[in-house]
Every structure is written in C-alpha cells, then in structure tokens.
Amino acid sequence: MIRGNLSPEHIQNELKKRFLSPQGVLYDYAGENGEVERPTPEECRATFPNVFGWWTPIENGAFFTGDYLLGLLRNTREAATEERIQWCRTLLHGLFHLQDAAETEGCILRGVGADGKCHYPATSCDQVVPWLLALYEFQHHPLASEEERAECRLRLLRVLNALRERNWTIPGERPGCERGSFLSGNTPAEAAVSSVNLLLATALLSGLSGEEADRILHIRSAVDPLPFGGSRLRILETGLSTHPLWMGWFLVHTVYAMRLLSEISPLPEVREAAEKGMEASARHFLPALPEWKRWRRGAAFSPDWRICRSRWIPHDNCAEGEKIALAELPLWNAESPRIKEEKNTIRFSLAAAWMVLLSGIPELKEKVHADLQGIFEELEPGRLSDVSFYLLENVISEW
Numbered sequence: 027m028i029r030g031n032l033s034p035e036h037i038q039n040e041l042k043k044r045f046l047s048p049q050g051v052l053y054d055y056a057g058e059n060g061e062v063e064r065p066t067p068e069e070c071r072a073t074f075p076n077v078f079g080w081w082t083p084i085e086n087g088a089f090f091t092g093d094y095l096l097g098l099l100r101n102t103r104e105a106a107t108e109e110r111i112q113w114c115r116t117l118l119h120g121l122f123h124l125q126d127a128a129e130t131e132g133c134i135l136r137g138v139g140a141d142g143k144c145h146y147p148a149t150s151c152d153q154v155v156p157w158l159l160a161l162y163e164f165q166h167h168p169l170a171s172e173e174e175r176a177e178c179r180l181r182l183l184r185v186l187n188a189l190r191e192r193n194w195t196i197p198g199e200r201p202g203c204e205r206g207s208f209l210s211g212n213t214p215a216e217a218a219v220s221s222v223n224l225l226l227a228t229a230l231l232s233g234l235s236g237e238e239a240d241r242i243l244h245i246r247s248a249v250d251p252l253p254f255g256g257s258r259l260r261i262l263e264t265g266l267s268t269h270p271l272w273m274g275w276f277l278v279h280t281v282y283a284m285r286l287l288s289e290i291s292p293l294p295e296v297r298e299a300a301e302k303g304m305e306a307s308a309r310h311f312l313p314a315l316p317e318w319k320r321w322r323r324g325a326a327f328s329p330d331w332r333i334c335r336s337r338w339i340p341h342d343n344c345a346e347g348e349k350i351a352l353a354e355l356p357l358w359n360a361e362s363p364r365i366k367e368e369k370n371t372i373r374f375s376l377a378a379a380w381m382v383l384l385s386g387i388p389e390l391k392e393k394v395h396a397d398l399q400g401i402f403e404e405l406e407p408g409r410l411s412d413v414s415f416y417l418l419e420n421v422i423s424e425w
Contacts, residue, residue, distance in 0.1 A: 050120025084137025
C-alpha cells in the first residue's frame with residue numbers, strides 16, 4: 027500500500043526541499059515553493075507574535091523534528107543508503123542546535139529565527155519530550171558511531187539533570203516563561219501526560235547514569251501515592267483515554283514514550299502498565315483515523331504570520347502570551363486557511379494512525395489499514411503546506 031508520492035524517500039525529499047531550516051530543524055509549514063518567513067532577532071526579543079512563537083514557522087521545531095526522526099530511524103536500518111543515513115544525522119544535529127542555542131540549561135528551544143540563533147523565550151514539554159526520545163533512540167541505533175552515542179548520552183544527562191534540579195519544571199529563557207511540568211495535574215486525568223513524562227525521564231536517567239539512586243527514583247515515581255490518590259503506575263494503565271480526540275496530534279509521542287517504558291523500565295509493573303496504557307490510548311483514538319477524508323484541497327496559503335500584529339501587545343510571560351496568541355489565531359487562520367485545513371484533517375488522522383500502530387495490536391493495525399485505504403493515492407506532499415505529512419514516515423515505520 028506504500029506507493030509513488032508517499033514513499034519514505036519522496037517524503038524525505040519533500041521535507042528537505044521545502045521544510046528544512048539551515049540549522050537542520052523542520053519548519054511547521056512552507057509554501058509550495060518553500061516560502062517561509064522566519065522571525066528576526068528584533069521580533070524574538072520583543073516576543074512578537076507571542077512568547078512561544080506560535081503561528082510562526084519555528085513554533086514546533088524540536089517537536090516535529092524529534093517525532094519525525096523517531097519514524098525515520100525505524101525505517102533506516104539494514105541496507106540503508108548513505109543519503110538516508112546522512113539525513114538522520116542532519117536532523118540529529120538540528121536537535122543538538124536547539125540545545126546549544128539556548129542560554130538556560132535544560133531548555134530545548136522550539137526553533138531559531140532568521141540569524142540561526144535568535145529564538146522565543148518559552149518552550150514546553152511538547153518540545154522537550156520528543157527531543158529526549160529522539161536522542162535516546164539515535165544513541166541505540168545501529169548507524170550511530172561511538173562518538174555519537176557518547177555525545178547523545180552526555181546531552182541527555184545534561185537536560186535530565188537540569189530538569190531534576192528544577193523539580194521537573196520546563197525552564198524558559200527568562201523568568202515567567204516556564205511552561206509545563208512533569209509533576210503537573212491535580213486529578214488522575216489531568217496527570218496522565220505528566221505521569222508518563224516523569225516515568226520516562228526517570229527511566230532514561232536510571233539507564234544512562236547506572237546509579238542505584240536513579241533507579242530508586244524511577245521506582246518511587248511510579249509507586250508512591252499521589253496527593254489526590256492513586257499512583258502514577260495506576261494512571262499509566264489508563265493511558266490517554268480521557269483526552270479529546272483533537273489532542274491526539276500532540277499526544278502521540280506520549281504513546282511512543284509508553285512503548286519505550288514497556289521496553290526499558292527497570293520495574294516490571296511499569297512495563298506491564300505501559301502496555302495497558304498503549305492499548306487504552308490506541309482504542310480511544312481509533313475514531314480519529316478517518317479524519318483525513320474530510321480534507322479538501324484548494325485552500326489559500328500565506329506565510330505572512332505578521333498579520334497578527336494588530337492584536338499583539340508587549341508581554342514577557344506565558345500567561346499573557348497565551349491570551350495574546352489565542353486572540354491572534356483567528357487572524358492567522360483567515361490569512362492562511364490551508365494550514366488550518368490540513369491540521370484539522372490530515373494531521374489528526376495520521377497522528378491517530380501512528381498512535382494506534384505503536385500499540386502493535388494486530389486487530390487495531392487492521393483498522394488502520396482499512397481507514398487509511400486510499401490515502402497513498404490521494405495525498406500529494408508537494409501540494410501540502412503543513413509539515414505534518416511527515417507522520418506518513420512514522421506510519422510506514424510501523425505498517
């Protein structure tokens with residue numbers, strides 16, 4: 027069922043041609059001729075359009091580059107071409123750059139602007155977790171050299187230790203720009219994602235350091251009772267089954283983290299709970315599989331995110347930045363409706379498909395095959411502007 031324009035090589039070529047920044051990080055979107063407008067150093071310093079850089083093409087660089095690399099690595103093993111191997115390394119070094127360009131230890135940038143260094147001050151769990159996963163998987167990949175394995179390990183430990191020192195809060199580049207925590211949530215449903223993130227982080231730390239204290243930290247993170255009742259182990263079992271379907275596109279790497287936990291956790295109970303959590307999540311997001319069929323080609327594209335200026339006001343923290351960004355969103359959607367159209371259809375469907383396939387359950391994989399029937403003939407990456415068609419690589423990696 028993998029044909030023509032949707033082969034991994036074609037996806038790679040399209041991403042490389044239009045969506046790859048000079049630093050090796052994927053843009054969120056681009057025009058059919060590669061049109062993007064990167065923010066300037068002045069705009070980043072002023073936090074225009076907002077402290078996150080939402081609506082700019084550098085909004086999700088660590089997120090999308092990291093997630094794509096996870097699928098790419100699984101598809102790049104035996105008999106890989108040199109071009110394919112170098113493509114993996116290009117993206118890995120892009121992720122390195124998002125750590126190196128930050129001034130705050132533990133901060134993984136969303137992306138960088140026009141000069142290759144400037145950036146917005148706020149990042150999030152959605153950027154840090156894919157970064158962690160991608161470096162960990164590269165470290166264990168057959169193509170990695172001993173030098174690359176050592177560098178990935180050191181970089182991972184730097185970030186994990188910095189986060190631990192900050193009590194698992196994601197730092198920004200200035201006070202007020204912290205965004206997200208691996209300890210967040212006051213109910214089991216609210217704590218579902220943060221529980222996976224903390225268990226992942228402590229499992230990685232335990233494996234990378236080899237320290238008994240880190241292994242104990244992972245076990246305690248799993249089994250110690252939480253203030254609102256229960257434990258992360260019990261939360262892990264239920265997966266993401268309480269989340270709205272539209273959230274699937276930014277929860278998919280949480281399911282990937284569950285799969286990794288099912289393989290590497292030193293605690294058998296965590297491995298078993300992660301398996302249950304994957305299945306619960308996969309079954310929950312099954313209804314999103316056909317969403318790609320609602321996609322309609324022909325919507326207008328514009329790279330001009332600066333249309334948001336009329337609703338921008340100076341600000342310096344995440345709380346204000348989110349309010350401003352949400353006020354700007356209708357302007358951005360009206361200026362470039364193609365991005366909204368592709369996000370709300372193709373992205374939702376492909377994210378759900380990857381999530382379901384990650385579970386490895388044969389009957390659910392058959393459901394993906396049925397609901398994605400025809401997608402390989404219908405989609406033309408060269409005419410898509412939202413980068414999330416990269417998820418086809420990830421779907422193929424589990425197909």
